Amino acid sequence: MSAAATSVGTLKLDAMTTREIAEAAKQASRGLATLDEARRTAALAAMAKALEAASAELLAANAEDIDAAESLRGADALPPATLARLKLTPAKLREMAAQVRSVAALPDPLGRALDAIEMDAGLEMEKISVPLGVLAVIFEARPDAVTQIAALAMKSGNAVILKPGREVERTAVALVSVLREALAAHGLPQDAISLVLGRERVSELLGMHTLIDMVIPRGSKSLVEHVQANTRIPVLGHAEGVCHIYVDKAADQAMALRVIDDAKTDYPAACNAVETVLVHREIAAEFLPRLAERCLARGIAMHGDATVRELMRDVPAISTVDDWHTEYGELELSIGVVASLDAAMEHIHEYGSVHTESIVTADAEAAERFLREVDAASVMHNASTRFADGFRYGFGAEVGVSTSKFHARGPVGLEGLTTYKYVVRGSGHVAGDYRGEHARAFTHRRKA
Amino acid sequence: MSAAATSVGTLKLDAMTTREIAEAAKQASRGLATLDEARRTAALAAMAKALEAASAELLAANAEDIDAAESLRGADALPPATLARLKLTPAKLREMAAQVRSVAALPDPLGRALDAIEMDAGLEMEKISVPLGVLAVIFEARPDAVTQIAALAMKSGNAVILKPGREVERTAVALVSVLREALAAHGLPQDAISLVLGRERVSELLGMHTLIDMVIPRGSKSLVEHVQANTRIPVLGHAEGVCHIYVDKAADQAMALRVIDDAKTDYPAACNAVETVLVHREIAAEFLPRLAERCLARGIAMHGDATVRELMRDVPAISTVDDWHTEYGELELSIGVVASLDAAMEHIHEYGSVHTESIVTADAEAAERFLREVDAASVMHNASTRFADGFRYGFGAEVGVSTSKFHARGPVGLEGLTTYKYVVRGSGHVAGDYRGEHARAFTHRRKA
Numbered sequence: 045m046s047a048a049a050t051s052v053g054t055l056k057l058d059a060m061t062t063r064e065i066a067e068a069a070k071q072a073s074r075g076l077a078t079l080d081e082a083r084r085t086a087a088l089a090a091m092a093k094a095l096e097a098a099s100a101e102l103l104a105a106n107a108e109d110i111d112a113a114e115s116l117r118g119a120d121a122l123p124p125a126t127l128a129r130l131k132l133t134p135a136k137l138r139e140m141a142a143q144v145r146s147v148a149a150l151p152d153p154l155g156r157a158l159d160a161i162e163m164d165a166g167l168e169m170e171k172i173s174v175p176l177g178v179l180a181v182i183f184e185a186r187p188d189a190v191t192q193i194a195a196l197a198m199k200s201g202n203a204v205i206l207k208p209g210r211e212v213e214r215t216a217v218a219l220v221s222v223l224r225e226a227l228a229a230h231g232l233p234q235d236a237i238s239l240v241l242g243r244e245r246v247s248e249l250l251g252m253h254t255l256i257d258m259v260i261p262r263g264s265k266s267l268v269e270h271v272q273a274n275t276r277i278p279v280l281g282h283a284e285g286v287c288h289i290y291v292d293k294a295a296d297q298a299m300a301l302r303v304i305d306d307a308k309t310d311y312p313a314a315c316n317a318v319e320t321v322l323v324h325r326e327i328a329a330e331f332l333p334r335l336a337e338r339c340l341a342r343g344i345a346m347h348g349d350a351t352v353r354e355l356m357r358d359v360p361a362i363s364t365v366d367d368w369h370t371e372y373g374e375l376e377l378s379i380g381v382v383a384s385l386d387a388a389m390e391h392i393h394e395y396g397s398v399h400t401e402s403i404v405t406a407d408a409e410a411a412e413r414f415l416r417e418v419d420a421a422s423v424m425h426n427a428s429t430r431f432a433d434g435f436r437y438g439f440g441a442e443v444g445v446s447t448s449k450f451h452a453r454g455p456v457g458l459e460g461l462t463t464y465k466y467v468v469r470g471s472g473h474v475a476g477d478y479r480g481e482h483a484r485a486f487t488h489r490r491k492a
Numbered sequence: 493m494s495a496a497a498t499s500v501g502t503l504k505l506d507a508m509t510t511r512e513i514a515e516a517a518k519q520a521s522r523g524l525a526t527l528d529e530a531r532r533t534a535a536l537a538a539m540a541k542a543l544e545a546a547s548a549e550l551l552a553a554n555a556e557d558i559d560a561a562e563s564l565r566g567a568d569a570l571p572p573a574t575l576a577r578l579k580l581t582p583a584k585l586r587e588m589a590a591q592v593r594s595v596a597a598l599p600d601p602l603g604r605a606l607d608a609i610e611m612d613a614g615l616e617m618e619k620i621s622v623p624l625g626v627l628a629v630i631f632e633a634r635p636d637a638v639t640q641i642a643a644l645a646m647k648s649g650n651a652v653i654l655k656p657g658r659e660v661e662r663t664a665v666a667l668v669s670v671l672r673e674a675l676a677a678h679g680l681p682q683d684a685i686s687l688v689l690g691r692e693r694v695s696e697l698l699g700m701h702t703l704i705d706m707v708i709p710r711g712s713k714s715l716v717e718h719v720q721a722n723t724r725i726p727v728l729g730h731a732e733g734v735c736h737i738y739v740d741k742a743a744d745q746a747m748a749l750r751v752i753d754d755a756k757t758d759y760p761a762a763c764n765a766v767e768t769v770l771v772h773r774e775i776a777a778e779f780l781p782r783l784a785e786r787c788l789a790r791g792i793a794m795h796g797d798a799t800v801r802e803l804m805r806d807v808p809a810i811s812t813v814d815d816w817h818t819e820y821g822e823l824e825l826s827i828g829v830v831a832s833l834d835a836a837m838e839h840i841h842e843y844g845s846v847h848t849e850s851i852v853t854a855d856a857e858a859a860e861r862f863l864r865e866v867d868a869a870s871v872m873h874n875a876s877t878r879f880a881d882g883f884r885y886g887f888g889a890e891v892g893v894s895t896s897k898f899h900a901r902g903p904v905g906l907e908g909l910t911t912y913k914y915v916v917r918g919s920g921h922v923a924g925d926y927r928g929e930h931a932r933a934f935t936h937r938r939k940a
Contacts (some may be wrong), residue, residue: 074841077866097867130814161886168873169885176897177867276720278898299920306922393522404920415915417526418626427615427918436923437617437914438609438936449624449705450726451898463897465883467863471873472747472852474754475884488886 052217053224053234059243062248065205065238065326066255069178069487071205071403072233077175079232081152087198087230092141094226095191095219106132106187107217112186113211122185130185130211139190147195150440151408153458154201160491164484167470168491174464175201177257180249182271184209184263193260194237196441200461203236205249205256209263215239224478232377243433250275260444260463265371280456282447284371285315287429290388290414293324297331299405299426301338304377306428307402309342313373315445316400316422316432320378322388325351328381332356335379344375351381353484368395384412389418396420400432408450421447495513500665501672501682505689508849510696513686514653517626520681521651525623527680529600535646535678536596539889540589542640542674543667547585553666554580554635556862561633561659570659578633578659588639593644598888600843601906602649608939613738615918616939622912623649625705628697628720632711638667642685643706644889648909651658651684653697653704657711661689695912698723706909708892713819728904730895732819733847735877738836738862740853741772745779747874748852749786750808752825755850761821763893764848764870764880768816770836773799783827792823799829816843833858837866846895848880869895869902870883895908 051057055065076084100237106270108395110131113122122130159171180204183189190206197204216239224234246474249256253276264300268283272367274282289307291300307318323331332352336359337347347365356362365378372378382388392401400426403414411425422432432455434442439457446452452460477484499505503513516891526531543550558579561570570578607619627650631637638654645652656664664687672682688697697704701724708728709719716731737755739748771779784807787794795813796804804810813826816839821827830836840849850872851862859873870880880903882890883911887905894900900908925932 049872074865074867077867078861163884163886167879169879174867249679272724278726278896296920300919302922305925310922310924310927344771376755379743411917415525415917417522419522419525419622420913422914422916425918427916428923430923431615431617431916431918431921432914434922436611436926436934438611438934438938448726453911454914463901465868466870466880468870468872468875468879469863470873470879472744472750472874473879474750474758474876475878475881476754476758476876478884479758486884486886490886491620 052221052239053228055224055234055238057217057239060246062240063252063255064176065174065240066249066252068235069203069205069238070255072235073175073177074201075233076198076201076236077203081154083202084198085148086491087227087232088144088195090150090226090230091191091198092144094222095137095141095144098218098222099134102137102162102215102218102222103132103134106215109212109214119434126211127299130187132215136188142189144191144195146194147441150199153199153462158464162489163468163489164488165475167468167473170467170468170477171464173464176461177202177465178255179204179258179260179461180207180256180277181205181260181262182207182246182267185211187219189262190216193420194220196224196443196458196461198236200458202461203238203382204241205238207240207246207249210483217241224228247274247459250277254278262444278451280446280448280452280460282315282397282399284317284397285317285370285445286318286369286395286397287400288320288322288396288402289318289429290322290382290392290403291324291327291331291403292384292385292403292407292410293326294410295324295331295404295408296406297327297334300331303402303404303426303428304335305338305342307430308344308375308377310428310430312375314430316429317373318377318382318402318429319371320395322380322382323390324393325381327385328352329355332379334357336362339377339398342375344364344377347376347378349380352379355381371397385413389414392418392420399445400424400429402427402429409442418437421445453461500669500687501671501676503686503742505687510688510693511700511703513688514626514700516683517651517653517686518703520683521623521625523681524646524649524651524684524747527649529602532646533596534642535675537680538674538859539639539646539671540592540596541591542670543564543585543592545833546666547582548668550585550663550666550670551580551582554578554733559662563921574633574659578635578663580635580663582593584636588636591636592639593642593714595640595889598647598906601647601910604913610937610939611916611934611940613935615921616916618915619912620915621912624909624911625650626703627652627706627708627909628655628704628725629653629708629710630655631692633659634833635660635663635667637710638664639671642668642671644891644906644909646684648906651686653686653696654686655688655694656854665689676825695722697723701725704833710892713808726807726899728894728900728908729892730845731765732845732848733765733893734767734769734817734819734843734845735764735843735848736770736840736850737766737877738770738830738833738840738851739772739775739779740855740858742855742858743772743775743852744854745775748779749782750848750854751874751876752783753786753790755878756792756823756825758876758878760823762878764877765821766825766850766877767819768828768843769831770828770839772833772836773831777799777803780827781807782831783812784810790823792825794824794825795826796829798883800827803829819845821849827848833861837862840866840868847893848877850875850877869893
């Protein structure tokens with residue numbers, strides 16, 4: 045058990061079982077599903093305001109997490125980047141509150157008529173977007189994840205159970221406490237935003253497929269794979285992002301360099317950063333030295349196949365590609381030469397992670413074949429893989445990126461936190477009237 | 493291993509491992525995904541024609557299945573209804589061919605632009621519907637399932653691996669053989685329609701989550717639950733259909749009787765048949781005798797809670813409800829009395845299977861609360877639960893009914909066999925241009 049507080053409003057972290065917490069969340073989700081947009085928006089506004097008002101206590105809780113983290117030594121010590129993400133400041137808190145307000149301002153994802161059909165006179169079917177129910181989100185040492193996830197859940201009418209990383213537990217407890225109080229003050233169910241601490245709680249949550257509708261693991265590849273392998277609950281996320289850029293023989297080479305540079309250096313740790321560049325054989329001798337020059341200038345370490353190493357004999361320090369499946373997450377790049385567009389697509393299907401794949405070419409036909417035939421969540425032509433992102437796609441907010449083909453694929457916005465139901469309104473209609481000799485016929489008129 | 497033929501065109505049922513069969517299907521699916529609608533429609537026309545042309549050999553293969561089935565004795569003997577479904581006739585074959593043609597005539601589910609956004613000048617994103625990839629379908633003793641599933645898969649650009657029930661193996665092999673020849677004659681990959689026999693192959697298929705994109709179990713509750721519990725592959729289907737009709741205090745009682753009668757007797761074995769009727773306390777004394785009269789007239793056995801049994805003391809043979817979770821699948825009905833709309837909804841959430849729930853009432857407010865608050869794939873007002881069906885909803889074809897909230901929910905048509913991908917077309921756009929001091933702004937203009 046952690047050193048964090050053990051009670052968050054009505055939530056008794058020690059005294060309640062994980063099942064009790066999940067059941068309370070399910071109960072709260074039923075209430076949420078009936079709230080109209082105005083009430084959900086008001087709740088989000090209250091949440092943002094409460095975060096600002098509680099600034100002092102939130103910073104104090106965070107200071108305890110920071111103290112504990114800084115006292116870790118040796119193998120347990122946190123990397124500076126993690127420490128920086130863990131730390132709350134007044135400015136960061138204001139940003140978090142602003143983010144909650146911007147989620148509030150997004151179009152309502154609920155109650156949209158996705159389809160509407162008149163089945164017969166007086167018998168109408170509507171397909172309406174509704175919340176999923178209860179989300180369980182497992183995340184690492186980021187305080188802003190708490191408020192962002194809580195805001196997305198509230199906007200989409202879902203209850204959420206948060207499981208923060210150990211380093212951020214005190215901050216998370218303080219944040220959830222503030223958010224729950226804001227809900228309660230508005231007559232909304234506190235258990236719409238809930239929390240569990242401790243690794244053993246995760247295993248328990250993963251077993252509750254009758255209470256939890258979706259798990260979102262945000263973290264390392266091993267975390268995501270562990271979750272995927274150990275639950276019957278649908279998982280939203282991706283374990284890896286091994287993205288490719290294929291430089292076709294008809295590529296504008298200067299454009300290819302610019303796109304590769306951006307896709308590798310803009311944010312190397314991102315899942316949509318490029319890991320492998322494939323170059324068409326016919327331009328390899330000309331293009332590879334230019335690519336090497338760019339990589340050296342940008343501090344990108346190169347790993348090549350035999351052809352690449354042969355063609356770049358003069359370039360120092362090109363190592364062999366050990367494993368085309370590698371997601372470097374750093375300034376490193378695998379480089380290979382392929383005989384054709386087909387060979388490039390085969391390589392991508394063999395080693396890619398169906399996340400994001402891009403072709404650079406001036407040949408429209410080759411581009412269209414690539415866009416059509418490559419099986420990935422995002423496929424791109426003459427553009428950096430880094431554009432595969434919910435904000436850049438215009439979704440306003442991003443829950444994560446899914447490499448599943450089911451439900452939500454690619455960058456996932458609020459829509460990915462909804463499902464739908466069919467609503468049928470009749471006036472005593474019975475199915476038996478539509479069969480047999482004097483059967484009524486369905487009209488099946490699609491409505492606007 | 494079965495007594496059926498062991499070779500189906502290029503498919504060597506004995507000599508190939510399940511993995512080899514699945515890999516061949518995956519390979520075929522890549523080819524299918526690139527076919528335009530005209531080629532898929534032509535393939536469906538050829539499949540229909542081939543079925544008619546091969547009538548004699550198909551009937552002969554089916555006669556062997558029928559002989560084998562009829563020779564079963566004792567506990568192994570098939571019920572008459574199963575035998576009837578197993579039997580092919582020239583008329584049934586013509587119907588199956590007609591069904592393939594009607595699937596061909598449905599709107600193309602692929603290549604639809606589900607969204608389109610201009611991210612910036614010259615940088616455009618489209619969200620396009622694409623096939624899932626490889627479907628594995630496990631079904632029971634129905635020859636028509638083979639052609640129906642193969643047609644839906646081809647129309648939606650998916651490869652399919654069929655696992656027929658033991659009783660229909662010879663017929664299934666003959667059908668798949670004819671369909672594969674029709675594909676080959678059109679230069680299409682035979683492995684788009686594939687087959688495995690034997691229970692041990694199912695376990696193998698369920699382990700292949702990197703090759704198979706969706707499993708559709710069509711059969712008993714135990715089959716569906718077994719599949720759900722034993723695979724990481726997304727499962728489309730439902731284990732049970734415990735549907736309710738709530739008769740509100742403001743119900744038109746004659747309408748309620750008509751709707752209940754239809755929902756129970758139209759096809760008692762269907763998953764959308766009603767299993768439980770809940771009656772508001774205030775009208776129970778008046779309504780229950782009328783319901784009992786109707787049930788007796790229609791041969792529906794009644795099971796009641798204590799209140800029902802007390803109110804219907806004079807009605808013979810009302811047994812106690814043993815378990816509100818029971819899906820009778822026969823002319824049997826659980827009947828309960830509830831104190832309010834809220835109590836009815838609580839009961840439904842406790843015992844329902846999130847399939848289809850209906851309210852009968854003249855109170856518009858009560859109806860809207862029920863439609864909004866009840867969490868189920870289909871919710872209905874003044875209509876029989878039997879309307880929850882792909883054909884009746886106007887989808888043209890039904891793959892099955894899903895009680896999952898993920899991907900496809902409720903009656904599932906061709907759309908449920910597709911996913912989407914994001915296609916981005918740029919002209920050398922890089923993400924770095926959209927950050928920092930002189931950042932370009934996204935336009936995010938949604939296109940029609």
